Amino acid sequence: MKRLLLLLFISSYFLSFSQTVLFSNGSSWKYNDSGLDLGTTWKESNFNDGTWLNGSSELGYGDGDEQTIVSYGSNSNNKHITTYFRKTFFISNPSQFQEILGSIRRDDGAVVYVNGLEVFRTNMPQGTISFGTMASSTISFGGENTFHSFAFSPAVLVNGNNTIAVEIHQDEASSSDISFNMSLSGSVNPQVIQVTREAYLNSGTPNSMIVRWQTNVACDTKVRYGLTPTNLNLSATVIPYSTEHAVTITGLQPATKYYYSIGTSGAELIPASNDQYFKTSPIVGDSKPFRFWAIGDAGMSDGNQRAVRDGFLMYNENEHIDGWIMLGDNAYGNGISDGNQNCYQTALFDQMYASMISKTVCWPALGNHDYNNHIPFSPSPAYFDIFNLPTNGEAGGVSSGTEKYYSYNYGNAHFIVLDSYDESRSANGAMATWLISDLQQTTAEWIVAYWHHPPYTKGSHDSDNPNFLDGECVEIRENIIPILEQYGVDLVLNGHSHSYERSFLIDSHYGSSGTLSQTMIKDGGSGGSNDDCPYQKETTYSKSHKGTIYAVVGSSGKLSSVASSWPHPVTSYADHDNMGSMLITFHDNRLDADFVTTTGSILDHFSIIKNAGKTQTITACQNEAVSLVPSFPGKVNWFPNNLLADSISVTVNFSTMYLASDTNNCIIDTFFVELDNSINCTAGLGSATEENLSVWISSWEDGNYLPVRWSGFKKEEVTIEVFSILGDKVFSENFPNQKDNLALLQANKLLRGTYIIRLSDGDRSKNVKFLR
Numbered sequence: 001m002k003r004l005l006l007l008l009f010i011s012s013y014f015l016s017f018s019q020t021v022l023f024s025n026g027s028s029w030k031y032n033d034s035g036l037d038l039g040t041t042w043k044e045s046n047f048n049d050g051t052w053l054n055g056s057s058e059l060g061y062g063d064g065d066e067q068t069i070v071s072y073g074s075n076s077n078n079k080h081i082t083t084y085f086r087k088t089f090f091i092s093n094p095s096q097f098q099e100i101l102g103s104i105r106r107d108d109g110a111v112v113y114v115n116g117l118e119v120f121r122t123n124m125p126q127g128t129i130s131f132g133t134m135a136s137s138t139i140s141f142g143g144e145n146t147f148h149s150f151a152f153s154p155a156v157l158v159n160g161n162n163t164i165a166v167e168i169h170q171d172e173a174s175s176s177d178i179s180f181n182m183s184l185s186g187s188v189n190p191q192v193i194q195v196t197r198e199a200y201l202n203s204g205t206p207n208s209m210i211v212r213w214q215t216n217v218a219c220d221t222k223v224r225y226g227l228t229p230t231n232l233n234l235s236a237t238v239i240p241y242s243t244e245h246a247v248t249i250t251g252l253q254p255a256t257k258y259y260y261s262i263g264t265s266g267a268e269l270i271p272a273s274n275d276q277y278f279k280t281s282p283i284v285g286d287s288k289p290f291r292f293w294a295i296g297d298a299g300m301s302d303g304n305q306r307a308v309r310d311g312f313l314m315y316n317e318n319e320h321i322d323g324w325i326m327l328g329d330n331a332y333g334n335g336i337s338d339g340n341q342n343c344y345q346t347a348l349f350d351q352m353y354a355s356m357i358s359k360t361v362c363w364p365a366l367g368n369h370d371y372n373n374h375i376p377f378s379p380s381p382a383y384f385d386i387f388n389l390p391t392n393g394e395a396g397g398v399s400s401g402t403e404k405y406y407s408y409n410y411g412n413a414h415f416i417v418l419d420s421y422d423e424s425r426s427a428n429g430a431m432a433t434w435l436i437s438d439l440q441q442t443t444a445e446w447i448v449a450y451w452h453h454p455p456y457t458k459g460s461h462d463s464d465n466p467n468f469l470d471g472e473c474v475e476i477r478e479n480i481i482p483i484l485e486q487y488g489v490d491l492v493l494n495g496h497s498h499s500y501e502r503s504f505l506i507d508s509h510y511g512s513s514g515t516l517s518q519t520m521i522k523d524g525g526s527g528g529s530n531d532d533c534p535y536q537k538e539t540t541y542s543k544s545h546k547g548t549i550y551a552v553v554g555s556s557g558k559l560s561s562v563a564s565s566w567p568h569p570v571t572s573y574a575d576h577d578n579m580g581s582m583l584i585t586f587h588d589n590r591l592d593a594d595f596v597t598t599t600g601s602i603l604d605h606f607s608i609i610k611n612a613g614k615t616q617t618i619t620a621c622q623n624e625a626v627s628l629v630p631s632f633p634g635k636v637n638w639f640p641n642n643l644l645a646d647s648i649s650v651t652v653n654f655s656t657m658y659l660a661s662d663t664n665n666c667i668i669d670t671f672f673v674e675l676d677n678s679i680n681c682t683a684g685l686g687s688a689t690e691e692n693l694s695v696w697i698s699s700w701e702d703g704n705y706l707p708v709r710w711s712g713f714k715k716e717e718v719t720i721e722v723f724s725i726l727g728d729k730v731f732s733e734n735f736p737n738q739k740d741n742l743a744l745l746q747a748n749k750l751l752r753g754t755y756i757i758r759l760s761d762g763d764r765s766k767n768v769k770f771l772r
Contacts, residue, residue: 363389
């Protein structure tokens with residue numbers, strides 16, 4: 001026992017003397033409390049600080065424990081945001097140390113520089129720091145006395161005199177206090193580095209990716225990557241030591257899979273594997289298929305959250321997911337400390353999503369619990385420290401200047417992320433102004449917008465309630481939804497209510513649930529469930545007010561009771577008995593969405609197809625083979641071939657017609673294949689023309705009229721004919737082909753059943769099937 005105690009004493013002795021104190025807490029510092037912007041040169045070694053004041057630490061004001069009181073200026077309600085500190089220390093041989101260890105007390109935020117190089121920042125936002133930059137959050141209570149450890153490489157130091165410079169920032173001009181104290185030492189024993197937060201991916205683009213992870217001690221950062229797990233021939237390094245590692249890798253190829261490892265410049269901490277990779281985005285406008293996963297209110301850190309995860313993984317069968325949408329309330333705590341680092345550690349990391357987090361790019365939104373419901377003295381949401389999100393249009397779209405709301409592109413889709421809790425929801429607020437600018441610039445085929453508070457819900461929250469916890473829903477519906485619909489947003493995703501609620505294809509419903517009218521329902525069907533037709537949108541000439549689907553996917557972590565008026569009248573499908581998540585698949589002009597339960601089954605499905613049901617005329621030579629491809633992706637029924645295929649090849653011996661329809665006969669493409677018998681006909685040079693004829697039937701105005709709209713016809717008049725499924729003509733009338741192409745057909749004489757409506761202008765015609 002005595003020998004063990006002696007060994008413990010000797011071990012402690014050597015550990016205690018393995019560090020050399022370079023300067024200690026309470027040491028003397030030069031400081032500048034003038035309230036003037038000193039630019040960037042003040043942190044350099046050769047800066048002349050001869051006129052600065054000098055004092056012992058702790059330096060600051062407002063707490064009563066300061067050794068030196070610094071000035072905040074003449075106005076207690078408009079104090080200096082930034083105060084500067086400098087110190088020179090001598091070291092004869094920096095190479096004797098493995099690393100340099102620091103400890104700083106700061107109130108509120110700080111940035112530390114050594115010989116002009118930033119080595120640490122704490123409670124400060126990402127990006128460039130200026131004189132007026134506010135600290136990320138208020139430091140209060142026990143946080144005011146906390147020392148924060150950091151480390152950096154001895155390579156930053158020089159033999160002889162070195163300069164350390166620190167800027168302390170307030171979180172607001174009326175803050176009551178600031179504090180600053182610091183120590184620095186050199187360590188000859190390297191610390192054991194462990195990965196405490198697995199690799200995850202942010203802000204992917206066609207040519208870049210951000211890889212992040214966390215370690216228990218500060219160290220430098222290196223990602224090794226390549227096209228195979230065994231040949232990581234490329235690398236990206238960040239020299240400043242940190243426990244929060246973020247590497248922006250550039251110069252990548254679009255739509256390419258790269259395998260990677262994470263570690264330091266000297267060692268790999270997590271090696272590459274078949275499941276540790278990232279895939280860059282395709283070039284903007286690429287219409288190849290891609291898949292996004294959406295979860296809402298997931299962050300419970302419990303078995304329910306894992307059940308939703310497992311159900312999706314079972315359904316997905318290890319297929320790659322191109323993007324991961326988080327709809328807010330990503331990390332719950334105990335109700336009074338939500339959205340902090342510990343909450344995220346268990347709700348997002350710590351093996352919760354281990355099978356996908358290192359290979360799927362995260363695109364999160366903020367919820368009220370991520371802000372800790374604005375409980376007084378709450379720290380800044382950990383969200384801003386955990387994620388690196390595009391603020392300057394790096395991933396497409398217009399620069400927002402904030403991670404609260406932003407946009408990005410993927411393939412032929414544009415995604416918009418809003419902050420429905422902490423930002424103004426007014427129609428002329430900063431977020432709405434940015435939103436309009438962003439929507440005006442996008443030319444994407446698909447536009448998806450998401451945030452936390454839903455405009456239409458009767459779940460655990462009520463979008464008719466203008467009061468506490470639900471008032472955001474009302475303001476979003478009244479002020480933001482009109483903007484989105486004006487610019488043709490196709491799909492809106494939300495959380496907040498712990499249920500699943502999915503609307504019809506609707507437009508212009510900005511009031512309470514009682515104000516909904518049938519004219520606001522563009523398509524009252526299910527959109528593809530139960531053998532129903534998909535939602536169809538004609539956006540060739542305009543995207544404005546063509547209908548939007550709204551989905552509440554707030555049951556990815558728990559279920560809650562619903563309002564007495566459940567479900568909302570805009571709802572096509574609603575469920576509050578099953579937890580789940582949503583998989584969204586984009587392919588050219590088709591969007592498919594599936595709500596996946598904890599058992600891996602599909603509870604709800606809908607599709608949106610744009611600009612389909614075309615008429616094409618193809619001219620070809622004798623015996624020439626031509627390919628017929630429908631105007632929408634997926635397998636279709638071909639007539640007269642009686643084939644089910646996504647395309648067919650036909651040999652032209654005579655002029656004929658082919659029809660291609662979806663499996664429910666909702667959309668029909670017509671192909672006129674015309675034989676060119678001329679002596680000069682050359683195979684492969686035949687022409688194909690597409691007649692952009694579109695006809696769509698709105699929901700019933702009332703029991704007596706059927707609204708029919710059309711576009712693409714050229715003559716002054718169109719003929720509308722209605723046929724029964726047996727071919728009997730039951731209606732025929734001519735209508736003027738004007739700018740507002742709308743006809744109200746007298747439908748009260750139609751019996752219930754299936755009909756074909758034909759529109760023609762004498763030269764061209766189009767048939768559409770509808771159900772009475």
